[in-house]
Amino acid sequence: MDVLWETDAPLTVREVSARLTERNLAHTTVMTVLDRLAKKGFAKRQRDGRAWRYCPAATRETYVTELMLTALDQTGDRTAALTRFAQSVSGVEAEVLRDALEMLEGDGGGDEGSG
């Protein structure tokens, strides 16, 4: 998929294999993977003579955004699909939390963490 994202023009299976030199994958393996990507809707394909040419259905950023919006519960549909570590807070509660952290670092030496 990364190969498809990195290229502007639609690629054939052979072209994708050629760009995956370091992986040394069989032609049929690449074909299967691309076929599966197309079936799942992540890649679009069009006929070019006897071969298929593949291109991404959406940009990488689009998918990252979709993934993370669900993760941050911004999509509006409230499913119990995943459990988040913490929500983001604002206003008074954020102040309270910052005070708590300062207190903690004050008496703990403050060697931990980055920032």
Add this chain to the structure above:
Amino acid sequence: MKGLADAALLAALAMGSVLGASALVQASWTRRSPAAAILLWQALGLAGGLAAVGTLVSLGLPGDHLGVAHSLLHLGAVFPGAAFRFPAAFGTVNALPALLLVFRLTCLAAGLALLASLCWVLIAASTAALQARRRQRALLALLAHGDPKVPGALVVDYPTAAAYCLPGLRSRIVVLSVGTLELLGRGELAAVLAHERAHLRERHDLVLLPFTALRRAFPRSGMCAESHRAVALLIEMLADDRALRGRPTRELVSALVRFGTAGTCPAPAGALAAGEGDMAARVSRLLQPVRPLPATASAAVCLAAGLLVAATVALLIV
């Protein structure tokens, strides 16, 4: 008049569950033993739902029969064919039997409809969760990569802090954003991972699922929203406790605080109100540790939960 007595007892149990739930929302002991409190929540939910269905159904069944569950399985015997001859019933001088029959059939239908809708929302919520997870997995397979800083977790190139887990039977995944790796130090990351793995190991998602389903089914019900929020908070506290095992408190606390105040994702107004104060509650609970409930007290809570469910089931069967 066994039917009426059953209905009255079941109605009392249903009302009791609702009152118990509203008391439990306010209770402060829950944060001392989240696990016992979660068990009690589940018992209240299960008993409340069963008792509400049972009340309607037992009102709908003529008395002097065996329990609600038994009568439901033998509806033909409970309502003999003759009872359904409406014209004949209306033809009699006394219209009372016909009215009674209509009342009973209405109650029975309402009870069965309630049962069906409760089952339906549970199935719908599970399906929605499974679909969302499947989509997440497919996207993660394309986008995520590993990182030596967080062994065993998947990392997504996204600047905002995000950490969550995808539970499942076959694959259990902890996902972190690059923003999280930049925000937190090594110890803090370990605390986050331990917290998320506790969620995965103990299948906290399944605990929350019925409450999510109820909230989806009755979006305007304050009670459903409150109980969902209470259980969600208890689950987080439980995972916080697990994450603390063999690890300094300050790592988890500073991870929580940094995470919560990173403030790069302004949540929509509705979502924010849902969790208002919960983060502060978690942090203050970690900073000023409360003693867990004594063993006898938590045993009593578990016993109460068991008795509540057992009483409801017994009323339905006997």
